Amino acid sequence: xxxxxxxxxxxxxxxxxxRYGFRAIIGLGALSVAGHTLFSSKSHDMVWQLDPDKCxxxxxxxxxxxxxxxxxxxxxxxxxxxxxxxxxxxxxQPPFALDTAAENRLCPTSAIKRTYVEDPYYEYTIDxxxxxxxxxxxxxCGSFGNGSLFLQVMHxxxxxxxxxxxxxxxxxxxxxxxxxxxxxxxxxxAEGSG
Amino acid sequence: xxxxxxxxxxxxxxVLISLFSMVWWLSSGVIPPIxxxxxxxxxxxxxxxxxxxxxxxxxxxxxxEGVPSSITxxxxxxxxxxxxNISKEKIALADNWEDSGPEILWSVALGEGHAxxxxxxxxxxxxxxxxxxxxxxxxxxSMDDGREIWRRWYTVLIKRNHGMSRTIPAVTDKYVVSIGxxxxxxxxxxxxxxxxxxxxxxKEYGTKIPLxxxxxxxxxxxxxxxxxxxxxxxxxxxxxxxxxxLWRTPNTFAINMSHSSIIMMNYYGKKIYVYSGVGxxxxxxxxxxxxxxxxxxxxxxxxxxxxPSPVPFGDGRIFVTAGYGAGSMLLNLTYSAGxxxxxxxYTHSPKQGLASEQQTPIFYQGMLYAILPKDAGALRNxxxxxxxDSEEIVWASGKDHRFGLGPFIIADNKIFILNDDGVLTVLNxxxxxxxxxxQAKIMDGVDAWGPLxxxxxxxxxxxxxxxxxxxxxxxxxx
Numbered sequence: 001x002x003x004x005x006x007x008x009x010x011x012x013x014x015x016x017x018x019r020y021g022f023r024a025i026i027g028l029g030a031l032s033v034a035g036h037t038l039f040s041s042k043s044h045d046m047v048w049q050l051d052p053d054k055c056x057x058x059x060x061x062x063x064x065x066x067x068x069x070x071x072x073x074x075x076x077x078x079x080x081x082x083x084x085x086x087x088x089x090x091x092x093q094p095p096f097a098l099d100t101a102a103e104n105r106l107c108p109t110s111a112i113k114r115t116y117v118e119d120p121y122y123e124y125t126i127d128x129x130x131x132x133x134x135x136x137x138x139x140x141c142g143s144f145g146n147g148s149l150f151l152q153v154m155h156x157x158x159x160x161x162x163x164x165x166x167x168x169x170x171x172x173x174x175x176x177x178x179x180x181x182x183x184x185x186x187x188x189x190a191e192g193s194g
Numbered sequence: 195x196x197x198x199x200x201x202x203x204x205x206x207x208x209v210l211i212s213l214f215s216m217v218w219w220l221s222s223g224v225i226p227p228i229x230x231x232x233x234x235x236x237x238x239x240x241x242x243x244x245x246x247x248x249x250x251x252x253x254x255x256x257x258x259e260g261v262p263s264s265i266t267x268x269x270x271x272x273x274x275x276x277x278x279n280i281s282k283e284k285i286a287l288a289d290n291w292e293d294s295g296p297e298i299l300w301s302v303a304l305g306e307g308h309a310x311x312x313x314x315x316x317x318x319x320x321x322x323x324x325x326x327x328x329x330x331x332x333x334x335x336s337m338d339d340g341r342e343i344w345r346r347w348y349t350v351l352i353k354r355n356h357g358m359s360r361t362i363p364a365v366t367d368k369y370v371v372s373i374g375x376x377x378x379x380x381x382x383x384x385x386x387x388x389x390x391x392x393x394x395x396x397k398e399y400g401t402k403i404p405l406x407x408x409x410x411x412x413x414x415x416x417x418x419x420x421x422x423x424x425x426x427x428x429x430x431x432x433x434x435x436x437x438x439x440l441w442r443t444p445n446t447f448a449i450n451m452s453h454s455s456i457i458m459m460n461y462y463g464k465k466i467y468v469y470s471g472v473g474x475x476x477x478x479x480x481x482x483x484x485x486x487x488x489x490x491x492x493x494x495x496x497x498x499x500x501x502p503s504p505v506p507f508g509d510g511r512i513f514v515t516a517g518y519g520a521g522s523m524l525l526n527l528t529y530s531a532g533x534x535x536x537x538x539x540y541t542h543s544p545k546q547g548l549a550s551e552q553q554t555p556i557f558y559q560g561m562l563y564a565i566l567p568k569d570a571g572a573l574r575n576x577x578x579x580x581x582x583d584s585e586e587i588v589w590a591s592g593k594d595h596r597f598g599l600g601p602f603i604i605a606d607n608k609i610f611i612l613n614d615d616g617v618l619t620v621l622n623x624x625x626x627x628x629x630x631x632x633q634a635k636i637m638d639g640v641d642a643w644g645p646l647x648x649x650x651x652x653x654x655x656x657x658x659x660x661x662x663x664x665x666x667x668x669x670x671x672x
Binding site for chain 2: 095100110119122143
């Protein structure tokens, strides 16, 4: 009798086989989903960004990105902008005149728009579809102005290469990995200024 | 069909396809429309106008509870009595400070800006801008405690443009002369604040107000206020008592007003007013017999934005510098057969030599001292000692000591430097090395750019919103 029961237990029924099989598949599936989630959170939730306080506007952001034009664009911290008529990020130095004629402008692609607000204020906005990330305006603004223009990797364009081709040649070592949920870095001067 | 016809048909088909593709490509919006960058695309009105209200200079006055101090010592104008930014007081100043820094004797709130004080007879004079009153306010404070003795003001709308107030009054025993941001000149009695006269340079002389307002600090010389309107007249002398214009120099060189101020120098027994404007630098006779006559002019030094004033060396050489990439120039003034001539000796870019964007360098013991601008490469914002003879930087403060656009002054053979954020550093005025003695944070504000003043061993310094008086004296002097 005992031997018959033992033999019965050893002979797995089809129903048990299917039950155990499904359980194993579900378990493996859950494990793989968890593993994938864990793995992907480590590799993809960090993205490349440029620390504007380290940037020296060498111009490589415009030429070393795998994308053309570069994923690096100029952005503007309006809170620390002086809204000056003579904007050193907009005008070449010295300008022939303080107007919007091409010969006075610093940006090689006319990506900065100058708009009269009221005397003596002018607003400067970046047309990112034209910006190539050369940083000329950033250099001008930082040299003589408040430093409200700065470069950032724009994540609607960046393909987040494992090895960022700009980062490896950045002479200021300004590139860093930041969390994807907070992918932009403000200049220190702009933090807390509204 | 022969081959020729077939070939022509194929060619024609390809040409038509190409043309069609090009038309489709150009009209599909793939290529953005070409925009021509021409003047006027910023919607700037032809004549923006300040939208100012009518200004009645010196309109209001009030006496207050402050009492003049018995503290001696004066700082009568921008860069002091000798235009060199060096205090000549024989008061020993402390070589080092307690951890808490030098004692803060008093402080008063100011309107946002960079206007700095002049000191005379225990009184501190500062042309403030009061946003509540919407007025330029000439305030007379006690050197003892900062309490206001009197104030005189006039309503004028100044919009914030890297701060509002800018200038330093000129003061004598009898008069105070001030210039407001929109070029309103006012003269009052130095003791009582009684109004003497006022001039609106824009309205009366056609002055073009500089970007970020005027920073020209007035000058009083032998009872005359000397002003550079840079409009119809280049320079004028006004009797302080009556307001009568005693002499004028026509603006034949079409010089516009800069942020620079008139500096007085002596050369070959001649007293000369030197002014560096937008359009060139000019020397005007300050001698009684020939006052107002042009002695020399050069447009070799001509920049669109000039804030520092000329620095005469006393031997005919004049150092000039400016920001926005201008760098600097050393000019040489010569005098022969009754004629002055001025010629450049050398020019340097900000990376090649000494340059300054905002503050005027100091010439001391044969060296020039200044903070280099942000476009000076590795030495940006460092305080440097420069030898104008060898054209070399003798020493620099180093990458751990950068000072922004802050002011500096020399007293008791020490250099005091205030950085943008209100940290005061004192160092030996050394000819060989950067030798810091002490450092202290005096204020928490920003943009501490107003020039420093020293009187009676006390220093007056400010950030964008507050004026401080600190005691610099050594222990045995207090």
